[in-house]
Amino acid sequence: MEIRQVGVIGAGQMGGGIAQVCAQAGLAVRLCDIDPAQQARAMAQMRRSLDKLAAGQAGLEPDAVLARVATVSGPEALAGCELVVEAASEQLALKLRLLGEAAAAVGPDAIIASNTSSISLTRLAAAVPSPQRVIGMHFMNPVPLMPLVEIIRAEQTDDATHRAIEALTTRLGKTPVTVGDAPGFVSNRVLMPMINEAAFCVHDGVADPAAVDAVMTLGMRHPLGPLALADLIGLDTCVAILDVLYSEFRDSKYRVCPLLARYVAAGRLGRKSGRGFYDYTDRS
Structure with a gap:
């Protein structure tokens, strides 16, 4: 065709x-x-x-x-x-x-x-x-x-x-x-637990978002930290994907971090709303 x-x-x-x-x-x-x-x-x-x-x-x-x-x-x-x-x-x-x-x-x-x-x-x-x-x-x-x-x-x-x-x-x-056709496929089956765990690090007081992202960019050579990436993807999208993974696998490792859920409920969706883990209101 x-x-x-x-x-x-x-x-x-x-x-x-x-x-x-x-x-x-x-x-x-x-x-x-x-x-x-x-x-x-x-x-x-x-x-x-x-x-x-x-x-x-x-x-x-x-x-x-x-x-x-x-x-x-x-x-x-x-x-x-x-x-x-x-x-x-x-x-x-x-x-x-x-x-x-x-x-x-x-x-x-x-x-x-x-x-x-x-x-x-x-x-x-x-x-x-x-x-x-x-x-x-x-x-x-x-x-x-x-x-x-x-x-x-x-x-x-x-x-x-x-x-x-x-x-x-x-x-x-x-x-x-x-x-193959499996929940989250490969990309999000691997990525979303990392983003979720990064959110837990902030939620549990282990580090602030900038520190979490610095560890992953400087220590793991990721081009973008997981929380900055979550803001780019959209926190609501991340939560929706995690919900699908949890629903399909019934594995607690896919449970949504309470901080992620709270940010979404507050309208802090990331770049598209002007604020997520970071504030984008003064950025062009």
């Missing part, structure tokens, strides 16, 4: 990034979100990202890339897309509804992908007609800069769908790594 038009559902941080890299690869993109303000924020963020990239990348034309992105508000506007990538928040019921609407709009031959970071692809595929065309494309944040796409095969995913998505991922300039 030749993929020429891609629909992206959700114009948040991840959806906007996915739309950008698809447009950079020459694909026509329809970025779907019911909130016009969110659409505008996504397009503005793409402009900032592309302008930064163009400063160090000869031949990249931000205007030409942005011209390939159209914002739309309803799933019916995705008709004609050969691929739809769902990038909504990590809620099973929401994802099931959006994937069903997308499948109805594009017909039986289009590939349906989810950017879920923890939810079972097999469960998502079961709710879609022709489930063999459902697959996971877990992009890393920030999407334009991170080279990995974690590809997750549902039990129903057929070889043709897998080959098409591997080829597309390479076309996007990313490295595809295929993993």
Whole structure:
């Protein structure tokens, strides 16, 4: 299957990034979100990202890339897309509804992908007609800069769908790594317990956030400390993923740190809200 038009559902941080890299690869993109303000924020963020990239990348034309992105508000506007990538928040019921609407709009031959970071692809595929065309494309944040796409095969995913998505991922300039359909896959099954334990270090008074992150960056050579990374991902997203891991495994190592839960309840979600473990209100 030749993929020429891609629909992206959700114009948040991840959806906007996915739309950008698809447009950079020459694909026509329809970025779907019911909130016009969110659409505008996504397009503005793409402009900032592309302008930064163009400063160090000869031949990249931000205007030409942005011209390939159209914002739309309803799933019916995705008709004609050969691929739809769902990038909504990590809620099973929401994802099931959006994937069903997308499948109805594009017909039986289009590939349906989810950017879920923890939810079972097999469960998502079961709710879609022709489930063999459902697959996971877990992009890393920030999407334009991170080279990995974690590809997750549902039990129903057929070889043709897998080959098409591997080829597309390479076309996007990313490295595809295929993993099995297990809670959290590989990335978040490893990452989230580390973030959670870093939060416990703060919660238990062992160290403040800057000290925890300094130990991991200076001592373990991580490019970004776990708490700064949690702020980048979004603390609400971290909690949602940990909840999925705990629900599926029933292992106490996935229990959410009370401090994480308290920050989310207070609206301290990280960079996107201006404050998480760190304060971003005075940063550009």
